[in-house]
Amino acid sequence: MGCPNAGKSSLFNRLTGLSATTGNYPGVTVTRSRGKARIDGADVTITDLPGTYSLSAASPDEQVVLDHIQGRLPGEGEFGSSLVVMDATTLERSMILFAHVFELGRPTAVVLTMVDELRAGGGDIDSARLSQALGVPVAEVVAHKGRGVDEVRELLGRAGDWPTAVVPPPTADRGETREWIDSVLATSGYRANRPNATTRGIDRILLHPVWGVAVFFLVMFLFFQTIFTVAAPAQGWIETLFAALGEWAGERIEQPLVADFVSTALIGGVGGVLVFLPQIALLYVLISILESVGYMSRAAFLMDRVMAHSGLDGRAFVAMLSSMACAVPGIMATRTMASSRDRIATILSAPLMTCSARLPVYVLLIAMLVPDDARFGPFGWQGTILFLMYVLGGLAALTVARVLKATILRRGSLPFYLEMPPYRIPTPRQIARAVWAPVWMFTRKVGTIILAATIALWALMSFPANTAATEGMDEPEASAYVLEHSIAGQIGHVIEPVFAPQGFDWRIDVGLLGSFAAREVFVSTMGQVVAADNADEPADALSAMTYTHGPNEGEKVFSAPTIAALLVFFAFAMQCVSTLATMRRETNSWKWPAVATADMFVLAWVGSWLAAVIVRLVTGG
Structure with a gap:
């Protein structure tokens, strides 16, 4: 377990590989991933819990984490040990969660992620001294590069011997956290990395109330121009392939009704949708890149001002942005929202966001409406109309949310906190993993x-x-x-x-x-x-x-x-x-x-x- 964006999932994927399965907890639509890691000839079951900042549950997502830990979820057995993943660049933030977890009295260990980023930015930490201060084993890892994963496997091999709390650590409930955190950081020689001048310079533009919005719309405009132009050749190849397959089947099946069924319903029907797979794949590639680079959090912060006019906040924007891929995960993303009224308003608005299921229909209709060589300057009108369809969906979602929040779901919102992750260059492995799951889901849906x-x-x-x-x-x-x-x-x-x-x-x-x-x-x-x-x-x-x-x-x-x-x-x-x-x-x-x-x-x-x-x-x- 760990705070959001601490690197849990990257570590989990490295440990479990292809043996991981994703699903919902019995009775609740909060996702957890579960997999097995082969450690010293034995299988160790690992559950990747949703990210949470503490065990004082403020949202349905965090409540499920607490219920899982306390064994209150149906079908979920008692867990043996807790592996707390802590981001070294924001170590203070993880300390409260560690204190809450260690207080449970279960065997506990710590994995320290992003240590390379900490030191590259002029910061430092002594993991051995941090282990001494916390009283638990600490392993350093750079999961997306595979560094330190073997040490974590070795640590998992002796999970039953991890320490338990003899004296509960101070927690916020007793008003001592602050002093304890300062003591642990001082003992471990922790030094936060220096503010990155490049990051601050970029953020001055991307988070600017005027220039930031302009950049956002430019990014989205180029986003949809790319979907039309880059995917077109691959779409043509798939179209040609299925047309040839349908013709081949129609010529070789003698019974007319069967021939029509195979060529029209099976090959033609499936091929008519699969022909849009390049656009779907490219959509997820671009979304994955924007998320991995760190731009999506900036966009959520920027759009918080816009969302305020609809009575919602940046948390709703994250859910609605997820709905651009598919409304199902977008709706499920609302579980991180503490306000039930905001959740329902977002759930009812999210399906209006343009999802990838609309993309094949839009591409078909826009191609009939506008010739592919129709351009203004370097830009094509087809991509522009697609961009405008996404804008239309977003405006409709915000308008519906505003009406709901002004009428049947009236009441104020809770404070909104958002972490700004550092800018990172995504690895091909990260992008491939992010793209494979939704592309496979689309293909399975076609089948x-x-x-x-x-x-x-x-x-x-x-x-x-x-x-x-x-x-x-x-x-x-x-x-x-x-x-x-x-x-x-x-x-x-x-x-x-x-x-x-x-x-x-x-x-x-x-x-x-x-x-x-x-x-x-x-x-x-x-x-x-x-x-x-x-x-x-x-x-x-x-x-x-x-x-x-x-x-x-x-x-x-x-x-x-x-x-x-x-x-x-x-x-x-x-x-x-x-x-x-x-x-x-x-x-x-x-x-x-x-x-x-x-x-x-x-x-x-x-x-x-x-x-x-x-x-x-x-x-x-």
Whole structure:
């Protein structure tokens, strides 16, 4: 255990390697990692607890740490020993946690991290004298470089012999901590590193209320420009590969229905979503770099001023920033917030942040709206519109939070403290670990939820197949007839009036219906729609799709107003079963997920209608 950002996870990963598993404590959605380290021929089970500054729990996250230590969590057995990880550059901060842990009377040892940074900055510490002052073994480690890990393994080998407290150390509860900390630091020869002139100079810009905000928006703007430009070649390769696989399967499977299932539902459906894997991977690479360098904490501090206008603070920004990857970990990140009202306001707002599940839909729609060579100066309009979609999601989240905090969740906030980590150059290993887990989760989602939804939609779009009615038709005409008269087609026609003001036809409505299982399903559904037309180039076929009936019959479906309406609908609508389930677990009620779903649908419908109206007025469409 240790304070946040003390280096626990890096050490844990080095000790356990690929044997580590991540999950939630039974009954609560607070994540802990557990793994085994092979020590002297025996397996030692290690649990990496959430970061905490003390055992005086002020948040649900810290409460779980305390409950785990005291053996009050169901399914969690008694632990044997405590390994306290302490950041040498901020040693004073860790001393209170150590005092609380050692007071429990369990065998305890200390691992000192960031010692290289301490000494590089002109500071120093004598680990042997620190061990003497604390009365427990102390090992130095630079986990991300692997230095000192063997010494920690050797220390773990004799965990049962670690000392226990004979006399409880002074704690804040008895008003003596300060003097005890000063004594320990003096005995160990501790000297804090000198203020880094470079860091202070950079922070003067990045934390400036004007220049800092400008830099933040510039970083985010370049962030999304990069996602579009760098990932495009890899996306093209994957698209070509799956198109070839689908064609190969269709030519070699003799039974038409089976051939259509394999090429359209399996290969086409999965490939239609996996084609966006390069953008997803690049998104997480860039987020990982910004986090590892130390910029995200600066951004949270900077945005605390902005968040104040919504009635929240920088802790909520951290949760919302996490939601840019996925709303599920973003919602779970609210457990570090002590105020229950702030937690609920953030939980209900976080799904409006643009998550990676929206990215495939945005990329598809923006590519149809704007040519890839459309530029202003050195920048592309596609990346700019993507950036604006993320801005739209952020503004919507802040607005909803403000309304909630001004009405049903009114009351003041608690003080906000935030540690500014030093700037660090991330290692490739760190980035790879940070990227692998979410990329694998996305791939697994494609192979489970999205695949199941795609197969179900294929069946709904293929049956009933009235062969008598299609006699004499050519293949594209027959496929289009089957699609329109299928179960999915009939459902699409039934709900078509709901979205007619936005310009959505029954085929788009079928895609929206599937997207409520997972947003990415919209992409695979649209792929199956054009596959029914035997289109060789899906993107071109979607752009050329026309209305089959009504006053706009023969006109293009994916006009600028319709695409704008779709972008706004996906920005605001609740289209994720996993997010709803996480909301239910975090709030312990179906009330808040139901409120979020209803409110976001109304917001999405009204917003998408307004978007269509405005674009029609601007373009004269």
